[in-house]
Amino acid sequence: MDNGKTTASARRPGGQRRADAQRSIDKILTAGLKLYSSRPGVSVAEVAEAAGVGRVTLYGHFPSRTELAKALMERTFEETEAAWQSVDTSGPADEALDRVLREQWHLMERNRNLRENVLGDVSPQWLRTRHDPILRRVEALISRGQDEGVFRNDLPLSWMVTTLYSLAHAAADEITAGRLTAEQAPEILSTSLRSLYRP
Template identity: 40%
Template sequence: MADSHDTPSPPRRRRSDARRSIDAILNATRIVLSQRPDANMEDIAAAAGVTRQTVYAHFPSRDALVAALVEVAAAEYTALLDDADLDTAPPVVALTRFLGAGWRFLDRYPLVQNAAAAGIPRPENDPHDVVPPRLERLIRRGQRAGDFDASVPAGWLTAAVFGLQHTAAAQIGNGSLTAQEAEDLCLEGTLRLCGAVVRPAG
């Protein structure tokens, strides 16, 4: 009769253990690269509480690990925007939620502000490709509803809103503004830029 201690772990448990390791490694990568863009696999393994061999068992190279993190980040950003109901909420509310989603994303993934230094590649479903059209669609909807200034092209407003947010994020990075100051100023500037009409409730 086989010793019960020699019984292999069920496949489901092994998959669960592997998933936990992968999640821990990706989370450590997110944190470590935000602080030290040049961190290596050994640094990441130490932060994740696993061996370097474990990291390599799931990700054959640093590039593969970073690429996996980028895909996770892109999916999270998309989910944040989906939850914001950009196509159904009142335009001013939707625009405020859009900016809020961006700030939550940047707070969780500050490394995207220093993407070149961290060697971060473009993901397959790059937010730079899918997010601007969503914002432009929102602005056009607001213009049709009379909530935004329709005399300014929606495409220009879209680019300008992203410019405001990038500038605000940069000022957080250099210490000119706190995160809350930057978020408040960016929202105020965006609403002014779009000529937003805030309608009374009720």
């Protein structure tokens, strides 16, 4: 089936071939996000099947699990950025941070299986680096809170950002492990960070 498709598209003009390829990529990423988010332990073969493309086609676009994992994570980072834009960050920084946290939490909770599926394929360092744009916004908000006197200033700013990043992912993992419920997790996370950040 794959070979047939390749031969057919090879006879088409370049623009058409590129459009076909983009459609395949979209189908793979859409099916991949859905599957990876549904449960841990998803195989690349399952993604190809759910996307309705052959394995050869999938490997043609994503030569390794790592390539696929990175492409799937890039899609979710776009959502993360959009979620931040939707939050009102005016007013006292501690209240604004709490609103941001709860808005971002929905994405983290929804994506916790996705994260588990990609952790063997991309390094924690890669994940952290790709979170940099959002973490720089968090940092600016914490810094504003220090100026306003609502956050402590006896800990390095970068460490305060890291505690938020670590504890938020830890809370999501605790749901997966069955030690927290999805209902109690955001409140517990918020309470913990308030204790950690208060002067």
